Amino acid sequence: MKDFLDDNFVLENSVAELLYHQHAKHQPIIDYHCHLDPKMIAEDYQFDNLGEIWLGGDHYKWRALRANGVDERYITGKDTTDWAKFEKWSETVPYTMRNPLYHWTHLELKTAFGVTKLLKPETAREIYDECTEKLRTKEFSARGLMKHYKVEVVCTTDDPADSLEHHLALKKEGFEIKVLPTWRPDRAMAVENPTQFRAYMEKLSQASGVSISNFTDLLTALRKRHDFFAEVGCKLSDHGIAHFFAEDYTDVEIDRIFNKVYGGNELTIEECLKFKSGLLYEGAIMDWEKGWTQQFHFGVVRNNSSRLFNKLGADVGGDSIADFSQALNMAKFLDRLDSKDKLAKTILYNLNPRDNDLVATMVGNFQDGTVAGKIQFGSGWWFLDQKDGMEAQINSLSNQGLLSRFVGMLTDSRSFLSYPRHEYFRRILCNLIGRDVEKGFLPASEIEFLGKMVENISYYNAKNFFKF
Template identity: 50%
Template sequence: MAKPFLPETFLLDTPWARSLYKDHAAKQPIFDYHCHLPPDQIASNHQFENLYKIWLAGDHYKWRAMRSNGIPEDYITGDKTSDYDKFLAWCKTVPQTLRNPLYHWSHLELRRYFGINLVINEANAPKIWKLANAKLKTKAFSTHGILTKNRVNVVCTTDDPVDSLEHHIAIAKSKLKTRVYPTFRPDKALVVNSPAVFNAWCDQLSARANIDVKDLDSLLRAIDNRHEFFHSIGARVSDHGMENIPDADCTEKEAAAIFKAARAGKAASPENTARFTWFMMLAFGRLDAKRGWTKQLHLGAIRNNNTRLLKRLGADAGVDSIGDFPQARGLARYLDRLDSENALPKTVIYNLNPADNYVFATMIGNVQDDLTPGKIQFGSGWWFLDQAEGMKWQINALSQLGLLSRFVGMLTDSRSFMSYVRHEYFRRVLCKLVGGDVDAGLIPADKKLVGGMIEDICYKNAKRYFGLETGNM
């Protein structure tokens, strides 16, 4: 006889898996150390108008599924169709997502947030819309209410160095118990191959730092100025989204010449872009080490692969993929170079190509130290790998080649306030794997030992590792 859909024991198929989840994982608050939540919506305690606004707007995962289902773009991102019509188009798509994690996530989101246990389809769409929208009008579904209900102790957003951080300043003055911190992400500092983007960003940086960014030295001083300002607001984490760390070398003189040419409107060649990136990434690493920050490296995405949608929607349109870039040599040289200078910050490296999982899992063991347990982390499965199979691959690779017990666990990496079910999803996968090992006699049946490790991975390791003051949920 078939089990009911999404029972309380979902993914927890052994006694120890169920015990670990119930007694240890489920009780932990959330430490969301990397996401793309909009700070302005947190600062204003935003109330979402309807289910489309909170559930579908900006969700690239759902957009991709709808496109694969043949839904016209006007019913995905268009402004000529109503919110309800786009919601209905999603409800028509959900039945086609069987075995895709979106099927589980979407149903969990409705259950955990709204208490709606209906199967998502076109027939149930009107009732789902009505029930959810009624709850969205209540205070419990403001952004503050959602963070509180989900026991989110820490949120680290993703912010450009030229951002004013006015919303973070406002959040810090509010009554919200969740602590919200900016993350320093200077990706545009590297795009010397695109002078229009690079120069516009440098002009913004000049204005924000009150430093005329006219040469390499002033660029570095302005970036340091903004890094210091982020630190004063509470930031302790940086982030970089890159194809890979280039296997290149670059002197200060060469970097200065590349900068000068880009400021004059001449696009850098691929080789010079790689050289400039290498130089700047070393500078960023030294800044993080100087102020005791943690660096995040999100590696392996090939972005904006659809010119038609890029022209229509701009970047972040949901047309990105896993890349197959060489990762090992450049990353190894980068970590070693900073380590040799005693300037290697705590670092989390995220891999997008599962073929490189063992590369990343072995890379972190090369430059650990005796001051910070788990100083260099193999980050959780992200983007296309933050589903059950991808999580299992990452956990197994880390377990076999490193210390799972020191892992800082899951993050949302999402723009949606509805994504906190992904922490539940991750915790169930983790408990399934570890609990299965206990039931198989591969790990001692010691609740203090094993349960303590589960609690550490779900929350406590991140709290210790990032050194951020947490809320009290």
């Protein structure tokens, strides 16, 4: 019987152990998609306690707490202490066994703070006090934690109207870790609510210096901001979409639709789809022109609980996997760009695991020989960034494409304690390869190549693919 979370956690044989400890473990981290607050990095934020850094904004934990019968007051409430919330979390952790939260919780305690005790009510106060004391030192500030985990590059998620003032400050300072913006234009496509759309157009107009009164103006404003993002170091865009938009449309139709929604009138479903299709395509052209990588996160149905949404808003743990049909529109969108030789490097992240082989085969359709792995099947995302989800994604990619060209893991997190997800992924990757060698599915004589393959997937592929 193995000890929980020992040095060979997840690693089932000697080959897996060799691959992880000699080739994966010490690689730096390139976190090319996350939701960290750049202000906290620029100001080198000092966390007050373990409850603040661990429970604030973490909807993974919030879902588990609710499932365990914890009152919302101890989850997102404003009238209780961080300790009281942490105490409820410590009561919940034992009930998360077989949920990835159990692994992540103890990986973070061990790798950040050196705490190897299991978190439960009996150990809660001791762990809280020990970690809080460390968090109040410089070594455990926002930057200190990034350095601790050997982070080399972080790409945040930023709206086109954002000032990027904190990225600029970090760049001017010469902070050794690259903190780069990522272009996330979702709000420019959100035409379902005319009032909110008009307000966003005014915000974008102010940021770009372009007076927006038609669709051409909108593209001009977005292009100016796109240029600005590039000047600050942006190399990626990202789009959070339920499914791909690839409706047929004409320029005249898009102009009319813009005028309608800008004037405060609600659009039909068909009009919404046409507008989103046009803007998604034009944005992809901008990305291609600059040599950026475009990312698409799709397959989620958001804000399912009106009770939670009305009380707390979005991103509070009310989202789930969606079952939209993806293949036809995805193929049509990618082909529109590829047929004109204007398809940028692309990463596709699906949330529904039924779509794994769909995506793995789709990326193969649009490889063009110009860049190794130009079209990528992205790592297990959100509900799939756990052991089974990662293994399924790796296996589908291996079966249908080239795992060796994979750009690897990311955190997709708002927490400075989430970097062990890279370790978790690397251990899972090494174990799968080690298992194949042990079974004779891969040649033991090629261990040197396999070791280099692990290094590439852990670090070098991303570094070279994104040109960081």
